[in-house]
Amino acid sequence: NAGVTQTPKFQVLKTGQSMTLQCAQDMNHEYMSWYRQDPGMGLRLIHYSVGAGITDQGEVPNGYNVSRSTTEDFPLRLLSAAPSQTSVYFCASSSSGLVEKLFFGSGTQLSVL
Amino acid sequence: AQSVTQPDIHITVSEGASLELRCNYSYGATPYLFWYVQSPGQGLQLLLKYFSGDTLVQGIKGFEAEFKRSQSSFNLRKPSVHWSDAAEYFCAVANYGQNFVFGPGTRLSVLP
Numbered sequence: 538n539a540g541v542t543q544t545p546k547f548q549v550l551k552t553g554q555s556m557t558l559q560c561a562q563d564m565n566h567e568y569m570s571w572y573r574q575d576p577g578m579g580l581r582l583i584h585y586s587v588g589a590g591i592t593d594q595g596e597v598p599n600g601y602n603v604s605r606s607t608t609e610d611f612p613l614r615l616l617s618a619a620p621s622q623t624s625v626y627f628c629a630s631s632s633s634g635l636v637e638k639l640f641f642g643s644g645t646q647l648s649v650l
Numbered sequence: 651a652q653s654v655t656q657p658d659i660h661i662t663v664s665e666g667a668s669l670e671l672r673c674n675y676s677y678g679a680t681p682y683l684f685w686y687v688q689s690p691g692q693g694l695q696l697l698l699k700y701f702s703g704d705t706l707v708q709g710i711k712g713f714e715a716e717f718k719r720s721q722s723s724f725n726l727r728k729p730s731v732h733w734s735d736a737a738e739y740f741c742a743v744a745n746y747g748q749n750f751v752f753g754p755g756t757r758l759s760v761l762p
Binding site for chain 2: 541570572577578579580581582585595627629638639641642643644
């Protein structure tokens with residue numbers, strides 16, 4: 538069972554570069570989300586989606602774009618990377634309806650120089 | 651706005667000792683509460699959750715947590731810690747819309 542798959546696991550960018558973090562789930566979950574994890578701050582919600590074609594902002598959306606063209610995929614785009622976006626990024630998914638547990642990917646460690 | 655505090659940044663216990671990790675939340679209605687564990691280099695794994703009913707909930711790996719509405723707390727406990735429990739633990743609160751708010755985490759170290 539693949540669950541939630543994130544790629545890449547590690548990435549180094551230069552300031553101003555763009556890139557896309559990939560997230561895919563094979564559990565037919567309607568809800569998908571992106572978090573960033575920074576020391577002493579826990580996980581903070583960047584963007585989320587409750588279904589294909591529907592996305593919304595979380596707590597820290599600035600500098601990030603998302604789209605949800607299929608149920609399975611929820612990519613996160615950094616249009617112009619900044620050092621403040623150095624972090625560990627986690628994608629998570631769950632079934633819709635009542636609050637359910639989140640299934641997390643293994644994370645992407647991003648460094649912006 | 652929802653918020654979660656975990657007063658202890660780092661806790662060290664000896665193997666076999668009991669453990670209690672503290673969590674306090676701020677939320678206007680009855681919250682959905684969770685504890686997640688993160689091993690180094692891994693994503694988060696659900697330990698247990700509270701939605702309603704019995705305020706003492708049992709989770710995986712021998713963990714339990716007690717919801718105390720009067721104290722706005724949801725502390726995690728384990729009677730006897732194993733070396734493999736060394737990890738970072740996150741308390742989280744969620745609303746019906748499934749957006750989670752996580753605490754800053756407590757790192758647990760276990761001495762042999």
